[in-house]
Amino acid sequence: MNSDTSANVLYVDDEVHNLNAFKASFRRKFNVFTANSAVEGRQVLESEDIHVIVTDQRMPVTTGIEFLESVIPDFPDPIRILLTGYADINAVIDAINKGQVYRYIQKPWMEDDLRINIEKAFELYMLRKENKDLTASLIEANKKLEDLLRGNLDS
Template identity: 90%
Template sequence: MNSDTSVNVLYVDDEVHNLTAFKASFRRQFNVFTANSAVEGRTVLESEHIHVIVTDQRMPVTTGIEFLESIIPDFPDPIRILLTGYTDINAVIDAINKGQVYRYIQKPWMDEDLRINIEKAYELFMLRKENKDLIASLIVANDKLEELLRGAIENGTIDPEA
């Protein structure tokens, strides 16, 4: 990954020591934002341009999946990673189907593995952004082409029956 790249990562977890450990582990590679609840996580999303969201599954009030599902309408672009200390196949299925989770990683995380997954998530974020930009450019080009064709048909330069 390019060292000039600034990757904004939001980590949501109700356990303060996990937030501290995450920030200490990744603050040199990424711009790390932390939140100790889903409500606080949403506040960060409203004020920062986040590329990757990492969230714990088991939190009081709102689970990680519920949090991720709730932000999709307002924040569809960040790539989502779910962390959990528990293995629950239903949670994995819900994470994929409801929360649009890119990766499901078990706690305790291994720093190198999580770093690589965050970098890959950012690459996916950038590819999706590139695709959106290309589609927007194609739509503009297509609209211009249609306008030119209409003009050519109207002034008789092109015969639409040919």
């Protein structure tokens, strides 16, 4: 991973003091974007290249899981982390099955633990991107080789 590259992290939470605490804690380590609703979160995703999404589970209108599930079709690449102050096994199961959540972390978060999990999520994002890029290169190289071989067989 390139040390010059900093993770773009979107944090979605309806509680303004949590948004401020997150930004204050992580703004020196990551490029932090915040949103206080699922609607605002989607707007950030549409305008920024987000690598990691961290969202609170309990929000009015749309839960964190519903938000994550709703953005997967349009934004499948960001790695997703769910935060909650409530231990709800059904939420954990839904997070994994519907929201494709990488980590489920309880509030209040431990700053070092959350930072490490965001760093690991960003590493996973970069590895997946590199894998996708390499696969595309291999497909293109294979296509060129097939065209070359086909040309030699025709002559």
